[in-house]
Amino acid sequence: MKNLTTSKFMKLAQFCLCVFFLINFNSCTEEDDITPLGSEETLNVETEALVPNSITLTSGCEYRIVPEFNNVIFPAKNYTWTAQPAELVDFTVEPLTFAVTVQTIAEGNVTLTLASDDGEVSASVQVIIDDESDGILKILAIGNSFSEDALEAYFWGLANAEGKQVVVGNMYIGGANLDTHLSSASSDSNNYSYRKIDLDGTRTVTSNFSISEAVADENWDYISFQQASYESGLFDTFINPLPSLYNIVRGHNPNPCTKYILHKTWAYAQNSTHSGFANYNNDQMTMFNGIIDAYTLAENLIPTTMVIPAATAIQNGRTSFLGDGFTRDGYHLNDLGKYTASCTWYEMLFGESVIGNSYEPDGISDYYQGLAQQAAHEAALNPNEITILVDYENPGGNGIISEPVFINFSSSDNPDGWNAYTSHLDGGGIPNILYSNGDFTGVTATTTARFRGINNTSGAGSSTTDFNMDDSVSRSNFYSHALAWGSNPPLEESVIEFTGFESNDTYEFCFFGSRNGVSDNRDTKYTVIGATEQSANLDAANNATNTVCISNVQPDANGKITLRVSAGDANTNGNQFYYINAMKIAPQ
Incomplete structure (x- = not known):
């Protein structure tokens, strides 16, 4: 909102009041005795802006600061943000609220100052930028067996093969939907199985774990949420629990630089006997399209950094000669399906193509690895569209078994x-x-x-x-x-x-x-x-x-x-x- 002087505001108010009287009483002149709506002393204009005294961020972090103004809902004055020294941060400003989104660039201390154009209101925040520089990507999933399928089997191996260090956490409740996670988070119940893969690839499982314990366990770079598979294509099931769950998790999280993401889970195989398939008329494409639509809307419910398109990667794979050959029971992934989903997570989190990744998982041939990598890569490029894997439609073979x-x-x-x-x-x-x-x-x-x-x-x-x-x-x-x-x-x-x-x-x-x-x-x-x-x-x-x-x-x-x-x-x-x-x- 641009600055509006008191005199202009008073004339505008008097004009509006005159219009009101003309409509209702057919009379209004400059000589009429009209009581002023306010004076320069009583008009609601902010006199103070409040921001945090200081915040500590890591380099490469994005963080939003929302100033609070006294006397008003939205500030009446116009403001400008400045940074000193300027080269350590980039920032963008929202014109109505003057909230500032800061992108840290390099280690150091920066003073961010908010000042009204008339010079009467100002506030400053000290931004301390630490270069964490441990080079470790840490991801915590709040999910169920679908996050287990996508992250616990192959993701660490894909990262390790390319010299990347990762820590993976999975807060697991079998079959849990967002309502279940919200209920558990609200009471901070210790009803989770906490699965963790450490830097060396060691996987541990700890029972009776709570959300607050898991969030505090590491300085997480990413925390992901997902809906249960049977409700993953029903947007209405996201509306109430997702924002509330996010707020609770964020309230427990000491790291202001954590990015929050959504895991877009896959549609069932066409032969699935899962009772939840009835939500989609037992039709795979109905379910897939519902998932695409639901997550497209759901990412606007919270500050979502990215959506992991595992659903699209699996559907891409189904255009190959394998068809529905990515699940073990019609909905949980088999080894190839798990590898495909992990490839999708790898490409999204590291921002680089997974094609040609040197990891060699046991029991998955080079051909199948290439198929899965291509399916994941195309999903990262076109997350809401199915890509036909034309190079994998017919693998060959002469129909004569010549060796065991x-x-x-x-x-x-x-x-x-x-x-x-x-x-x-x-x-x-x-x-x-x-x-x-x-x-x-x-x-x-x-x-x-x-x-x-x-x-x-x-x-x-x-x-x-x-x-x-x-x-x-x-x-x-x-x-x-x-x-x-x-x-x-x-x-x-x-x-x-x-x-x-x-x-x-x-x-x-x-x-x-x-x-x-x-x-x-x-x-x-x-x-x-x-x-x-x-x-x-x-x-x-x-x-x-x-x-x-x-x-x-x-x-x-x-x-x-x-x-x-x-x-x-x-x-x-x-x-x-x-x-x-x-x-x-x-x-x-």
Whole structure:
């Protein structure tokens, strides 16, 4: 608001009052006895401005100072900010409130002075600029399993490979939405699991932690918020809790230079069975578009420095030949999905392309790393638009398996040389089976009748077989049950189809199944159907040494071989659980 003299203000007020009388009483002249609205002595004009005496900031920090003026809501006078010495800061001024946003440049002390143009009102603040110079990026996420997926598995490795030092904190409550976080923050409840990755990559988990403890634990550069996945595309669910949560967290935070960001989480796979998918008519694109719209609006609810477009990175990846092959259960990410999300965080926080990053995560081939990096990079460039990954639409393969391939039925910790079969749901699978060297076979595996679930820890802790399995492979399994199990209806068989074979060559299919810590028989039947039908049985109970094989398996006329997994006749379990942990396909 520009300066308005008292005499002009009085004439304007008298004119307005005259108009009022003309409308209501049809009379108003200069001679009428009108009581003045005020005099120069009583008019509401500020006589004092208040700012902090001093603040301490780090170099490269952005900080907003809002002056307070007595007697008025908005200042009546015009003001100018100056800095001495000027070269240590940049600043911008808001014309109505004269709030100043300071960008610190270099270490030193600066006096910022606010002065009215008439010289009658002034105030100063000492800005002490420390060069923190520890070179460590510190990020605290307030989230749930989706922040776990995005930050805990691969982000540290991506940063470390490029010589960057990071500390990662994740305040975890499973399935927590913003309302849950607000409730916990309001009472400062110690109901969080605090997961922390230190400078050396060591991950620790501390139970019974509170928001105030986590915020005070480090001098955080970034603190992120996110909505729970099932409400991530519903903007109304952000409106009340997000600003309140931000205010509480900021009130606990001793670091005035912390930047606050939002983590834009991903849409569910189209085959997801999550109950929250109904919020989007069980449609992936409806959910994705809702997420884009909701976070675009939500970033204006708090002072948001950036939005991490993990949703867009995953959706970009889905334009490749992998399709929905980024989740392990239709909504949580598998290893490749986690790596893709971490690449997105890396590019956004460090402001540099992740393409070509030298980190080599176990179990993710170079080709898949490149795909994930490209998906993340395009998301950083176009955070609200899907980019088709044209270079990854068809990876190749001739449809003839010329050397053994190995499949690991697990949602995580896939070792090098193995194909990760990460989703147990209908439509899950492996879009193009890999050889151990990372080349593609051109053969696809797809689940056409689901398994009940995945158990990553119930199999043999170690094994001695001709598969030469890593312990992570023997421990994990897909399982189902031929009889009802609690409220779960029976699954008499679970089915995988292998398609894309381009010759009449014959193959050997071998299987390993294991369930530790049981005393009954868990006989599992593996039936392979191609040009002919053959079966083999294996008792999975406490198995660490045995595999079974079916030889002379030939594709049918359509290039397809079907695997049916079911309970065997010798199975004595009350629910007739059956298992598959690993398999091998080898040419004969």
